[in-house]
Structure formats: C-alpha cells, structure tokens
C-alpha cells in the first residue's frame with residue numbers, strides 16, 4: 144500500500160476544514176474527521192518529505208490509519224480522485240479509492256499539511272507506546288488476590304497467592320468472576336487465566352470450609368454451592384476465546400473447569416489432579432460431562448473417581464491440554480503464540496466460539512447446577528469433614 148513514489152508540493156493556503164470519510168464496509172474504516180486550525184503552521188516541502196520518510200519507520204498503524212495516509216498522500220500529490228472506481232470484489236483497491244474520493248476537492252496543500260500532522264501524531268504515540276511499563280503500572284486496580292493486566296489485545300488474569308499455591312479463597316472466586324465479566328466487555332480479543340509462582344492452582348482453599356456462619360453448617364454448604372454454580376457459569380458464558388496458561392501443577396476445580404476453556408497450554412512441569420474421592424467430594428466445573436466427552440468415559444473415571452494424577456504429556460494425549468511446552472521456554476513460547484492470535488479479527492473469533500459452544504450452553508448450565516447440588520450434600524458428609532480436617536491439621540496432603 145505504501146510502496147508508491149512520492150512527489151513534493153509546496154503548501155500555499157490554509158483554512159479551517161473538516162473532512163468526513165464514509166465507513167468503508169470491507170475494512171471497517173470509521174468516519175474520518177480531521178480538524179485543523181487557521182493558526183497552524185503550513186507544511187513546507189521539507190516537512191512533507193520528512194513525513195514521507197518518517198512514515199516508513201513507524202510501527203504498522205493499522206488499516207484505518209493507512210487508508211487515511213494513503214488518501215491524503217494521493218490528494219496532496221495528484222489532487223482529487225481521478226481514477227475509475229474499482230469493482231466491488233476488488234476490496235482493497237475499493238477501500239483505497241473510497242478513502243481518496245471522500246476527500247473531494249480538498250486542496251493539495253491542505254492534504255499535505257494533514258498528512259504531516261497525522262504522521263507527527265503517530266510518531267509521538269508510537270514513541271510513548273514503545274516504552275514498556277512495568278507490570279505493576281499496567282495492573283488494573285480493585286483486585287487483591289489477582290493481577291489483572293490488559294495489553295496487546297490480551298486480558299491476563301493471574302491468580303496471585305503464590306505462597307498458598309494459588310489456593311482459591313472465597314474472595315478469589317469473587318474476583319475471578321468480576322475480572323471475567325470485565326474482560327467480556329473490554330476491548331481485548333482474548334482472555335487468559337494463569338497462576339503466579341510454581342503452581343497454577345491447588346484448587347479450592349480448604350480453609351473456606353472453616354468459616355461457618357451463625358446460621359450453621361447447612362447454610363455454609365448452601366452458600367458455597369451458589370458460589371460454585373455462579374463461578375462455573377461465568378466460564379460457561381464467557382464470550383471470547385479463553386485460554387488457560389497452566390504454568391505448574393493444577394488441582395481440583397482449577398483442573399475441572401479446563402473443559403470449559405477454548406485452549407489449554409501447559410508447562411512440562413504441570414500436573415492435573417482431581418482427588419475428589421480422597422476429599423469425600425464429587426466432581427464440579429462440568430467435568431462430569433466435559434471430561435468423558437474429551438477423553439472418553441474410562442479415562443475420565445480414572446481421574447474423577449479414582450483421583451489419578453496426569454502428567455502434562457498424558458493430559459495432552461487425552462485431549463484436555465492443547466499443547467505442552469518445555470518449562471524452560473514455556474512463558475516465551477506461549478506469549479509469542481498468544482500475541483499472534485490476539486491480532487486475528489476479534490469478531491470472527493467470538494462468532495467462531497459461539498458457533499462451537501452455544502448449542503451446549505443450556506446443557507452445561509444444567510450440569511453445573513446438578514454438580515453443585517451434589518457437592519452441597521457432600522460438604523455435609525463425614526467423609527468430607529474428616530478429609531478437610533486432616534489437611535488443616537497437617538495430617539494429610541495430596
């Protein structure tokens with residue numbers, strides 16, 4: 144698009160102007176509005192030349208801006224659009240023609256000035272965006288148990304209790320739900336869940352069961368079942384591609400919900416463990432449905448009933464994990480891949496996810512409600528109470 148030779152003209156007039164370029168359907172170019180002041184400096188031949196060479200050094204500014212630059216360049220060098228309109232199927236040339244034609248009879252000098260101003264604005268914003276801010280500065284406020292960041296069209300939700308192996312407290316369940324709801328509405332293309340430290344997550348924080356309200360243990364089981372159902376529903380309903388970056392071992396609910404993710408990348412150090420019978424509990428996160436579907440009923444039963452722990456390679460062979468990366472290069476390889484995916488057209492990705500997932504949503508919600516009801520009862524059982532007490536009194540570990 145920018146390979147044409149440039150010719151240079153001297154600017155000799157100035158006036159207030161407002162240009163509107165209509166939306167180009169093929170490239171989604173919104174209306175362009177350029178405002179210039181009468182007092183602005185005129186662009187000299189040298190300014191224009193320098194803008195022309197500057198533009199080649201800029202980071203790719205995206206189609207919308209490229210079209211603006213193209214149109215202004217053509218107007219500045221050739222005047223009003225003077226070529227036949229390309230056919231409807233010649234999408235790129237039609238978008239370029241539309242952008243140029245929309246400048247109407249804008250004087251060449253004004254187009255050249257607009258070009259210089261646009262390039263100057265792009266240069267300063269690209270200078271500031273090339274300075275990478277530390278993660279602490281990019282962190283979204285309002286989360287105590289998570290670090291939530293958004294950049295490169297990726298919202299990253301990182302569980303952040305490394306000293307407790309990212310065990311999920313009540314507060315963390317609530318914050319993950321909030322972060323997912325915010326990510327579903329923000330302008331990111333994809334969303335990632337990951338863990339800080341050596342674990343992805345050790346699952347439900349077992350001390351959640353110790354905080355019994357005055358209404359009694361039944362009430363605690365009831366409110367926990369509601370929390371569980373709401374938490375899992377957020378994953379069922381999440382509208383954008385959702386990726387788990389499993390940086391280390393994963394236990395319990397952090398494993399079961401993986402069946403609701405679109406992609407699961409695992410470090411070679413990760414393991415996948417669902418020891419529900421050991422804990423006197425039963426499967427959740429829709430795993431009673433997704434795991435048999437993903438890996439077949441026999442393999443699913445070994446994990447969900449007998450608590451067989453899978454290595455990353457085994458989980459990948461059974462279809463729970465998309466791909467395993469060596470731990471030494473895990474972060475680098477995964478984030479390079481995700482940055483490339485995040486540049487794909489976001490609406491197309493969202494619709495593809497809908498087409499893949501929507502027909503199962505109602506079913507998954509019903510399964511989630513049923514699993515939550517079963518657990519509500521399990522939490523009141525002696526088997527569960529003893530297992531939790533054994534862990535909390537240091538008598539047992541997985």
Ligand SMILES: CCCCC/C=C/C(=O)SCCNC(=O)CCNC(=O)[C@H](O)C(C)(C)COP(=O)(O)OP(=O)(O)OC[C@H]1O[C@@H](n2cnc3c(N)ncnc32)[C@H](O)[C@@H]1OP(=O)(O)O
Pocket residue numbers: 306307308310311345346347348349350351367368370371394395396397422427534539540541
């Ligand atoms: C309300 C919704 C409920 C949804 C239902 C969900 C169900 C599940 O997720 S079931 C799975 C529950 N998880 C577990 O049973 C794991 C229990 N943890 C362990 O067995 C071990 O901690 C370990 C194997 C995960 C790691 O062992 P190790 O490497 O030896 O590290 P430590 O045990 O010393 O752990 C460090 C620190 O973190 C605490 N911790 C780890 N996991 C949990 C946990 N799930 N709940 C509570 N606390 C946990 C551990 O107690 C240590 O604490 P400090 O001793 O205070 O340092």
